[in-house]
Amino acid sequence: MRPLGTVRTLLRRPPRAWFRAAQAAALAGVVEVGLRTVRLPRLTRLLGVRLVLDGAVGRVGDPGLVRLSSSEAERLDVTWRLLRHRPFNGTCLRRALLGAHALRHRDHAVRIGVQKVAGEVKAHAWLEVDGIVMDPDGIESFRSLTAGAPA
Numbered sequence: 001m002r003p004l005g006t007v008r009t010l011l012r013r014p015p016r017a018w019f020r021a022a023q024a025a026a027l028a029g030v031v032e033v034g035l036r037t038v039r040l041p042r043l044t045r046l047l048g049v050r051l052v053l054d055g056a057v058g059r060v061g062d063p064g065l066v067r068l069s070s071s072e073a074e075r076l077d078v079t080w081r082l083l084r085h086r087p088f089n090g091t092c093l094r095r096a097l098l099g100a101h102a103l104r105h106r107d108h109a110v111r112i113g114v115q116k117v118a119g120e121v122k123a124h125a126w127l128e129v130d131g132i133v134m135d136p137d138g139i140e141s142f143r144s145l146t147a148g149a150p151a
Contacts, residue, residue, distance in 0.1 A: 107130050
């Protein structure tokens with residue numbers, strides 16, 4: 001979607017969505033700077049987000065199983081939509097961190113997993129809310145990191 005389409009979409013939403021988009025944009029900038037300047041555990045503490053490195057994985061299922069209030073759903077939707085557009089970097093780690101921040105008052109966890117494919121190590125981050133994986137795309141093949149592993 002082009003930036004003009006993004007503005008049109010936002011203008012069709014209620015004013016509180018505009019405010020949430022501005023908050024998410026500012027936070028995305030903070031996260032971007034934080035990822036480049038501090039270690040991930042410290043950044044998650046600053047954001048009020050739980051980084052869980054215990055090797056476990058939440059229940060993979062329909063993210064719709066998580067009962068979000070309309071306010072929570074809108075906050076998460078606006079945040080994740082924003083990350084799809086320039087100048088934002090919508091990688092899985094940024095998406096998990098910003099999503100967790102949007103739902104930080106809930107039982108949440110940001111997890112990081114790795115897999116080795118054809119000799120190449122790949123990583124993926126995801127958000128879990130109430131023990132349910134909110135981003136079930138392909139996490140079955142990732143092995144969740146533990147605190148003893150380098151993050």
